[in-house]
Amino acid sequence: MQESEIQTKRTSEYSINPLILSRWSPRSMTGEELGDDDIMSLFEAARWAPSSFNNQPWRFIYAKRNTEHWDRLFNLLVDVNKTWAKNAALLAVVISRKNFEFNEKPARTHQFDTGSAWENLALEASSRGIVAHGMQGFDYEKAKTELGIPADFEVMAMIAIGKRGSKENLPTELQDKEKPNDRKALKDIIMEGTYRS
Numbered sequence: 001m002q003e004s005e006i007q008t009k010r011t012s013e014y015s016i017n018p019l020i021l022s023r024w025s026p027r028s029m030t031g032e033e034l035g036d037d038d039i040m041s042l043f044e045a046a047r048w049a050p051s052s053f054n055n056q057p058w059r060f061i062y063a064k065r066n067t068e069h070w071d072r073l074f075n076l077l078v079d080v081n082k083t084w085a086k087n088a089a090l091l092a093v094v095i096s097r098k099n100f101e102f103n104e105k106p107a108r109t110h111q112f113d114t115g116s117a118w119e120n121l122a123l124e125a126s127s128r129g130i131v132a133h134g135m136q137g138f139d140y141e142k143a144k145t146e147l148g149i150p151a152d153f154e155v156m157a158m159i160a161i162g163k164r165g166s167k168e169n170l171p172t173e174l175q176d177k178e179k180p181n182d183r184k185a186l187k188d189i190i191m192e193g194t195y196r197s
Helices: 003-009 018-022 036-047 070-074 079-085 110-127 140-146
Strands: 058-064 090-097 130-135 153-163
Touching (some): 036 110, 036 130, 058 110, 090 110, 110 130, 110 153, 140 153
Antiparallel strands (some): 090 153
16 A cells, blocks of 8 residues: 555544554565565564663564475464465564563563564564564464473564555455554543543
């Protein structure tokens, strides 16, 4: 979707960087491979996210399509996500270390910090015209065992990454969803001084 098309679907209440407004989560991908430079640049962007005590709790376990690792990650997905993620160039499982490395005490913001890393990755992907679609529709427990994730890490999400495809590549029931979503009004998500419903 071109920037002009985004502008017809989304309007910010205040001026923001166009990259933020144009980032969204398409499902349709072409199945083409991505080069290592593009892939590693996405993870490099994630690497520079902020975190409490610079703990950097995020880790990404990934598999490129047409490799020995692909099925291990792909088979974690629920069936509806398999119908479209099969055309991704890359799948990644995002995990987060629950304790600080320097003292092993609980890192209360580890999920918050790992979310920042995902957002950096998503924005970098968008700036390169690459799809990055985050998902919770997969088997979290199976991911822990199949991927050998240690107990001190929490499984957070999966990401499908690839080159954008036509919405006609999607099952009919998903084609209508293949557009940028709006957001709640600013007045509904901010509160000055105290909570209000």
